[in-house]
Amino acid sequence: MSDYTIIAAGHGKAFRLGRNQRATIGLPEGPQVADMFAFAVPDLDEFLSTQHTRSCAQRLSPVVGEAFYSNRRRPMLAFESDSSPGAHDLLLSACDQERYTLLGHPAPHRNCVANMIEALAELGLKPPEIPGPVNLFENVAIGADGSLVIEPPLAAPGDCVTLRALMDLVLVISACPMDIVPTNGADLRPKPIFVERADQR
Secondary structure, eight states: EEEEEEOOOOOEEEEOTTTEEEEEEEESSSSSOEEEEEESSSSTTTTOOOOOHHHHHOOSSSOOOOOEBTTTTEEEEEEEOOOSSSOOOOSSSSOOOOHHHHOOOSSOOOOOOHHHHHHHHTTOOSSSOOOEEEEEOOOEEEEETTTEEOOOOOOOOEEEEEEEESSSEEEEEEEEOSSSSSOOTTTOOOEEEEEEEEEEO
16 A cells, blocks of 8 residues: 655645655656655654765765765665656755745745745644755756756656655655746746655565
8 A cells, every 4th residue: 555645836745754664756747856855753853964965875966775864874764766867966955035036036936945844834843954955856967167057857757766764754845846947847847746655564
């Protein structure tokens, strides 16, 4: 048995995962970034950390067979499979209202930080701080001069990744609302994300 959820474009959702429970995160319509956060339970002060993951894995981008680590250097999520071309990002911060203001959109705009806070609030939880996300399916090119360029995702409709929880945690997925730069494709159109949770074994 499994639990299948569609997260609407530009919105977020939190999911409780028990140890060894799997979650598959994928693209029902096309290129789209899924900002991923994870918090240990019951102690939310331990959370998925991109800088600790880079340090422990000694890589700029995650690959199947490795793990995503917490700010206490403990493995939180095993990266079990990936049907996409494998472009994911561990460098960029989650979009927030300030990001859209800098891009010339000062009016309220949905964003991944707000999505994460709202999703946790639905479970009666509050993040101790705003961690950097794992940006699943985000394609960030690194120039020879060290510059970062956001390119359209390489992932296609139906592509997905599967993760296995290595501790009890809350997983938060935000279907990134970005519609100003090609984070979510050359069409600048945010799209939904699906999350399928398998029963624990």
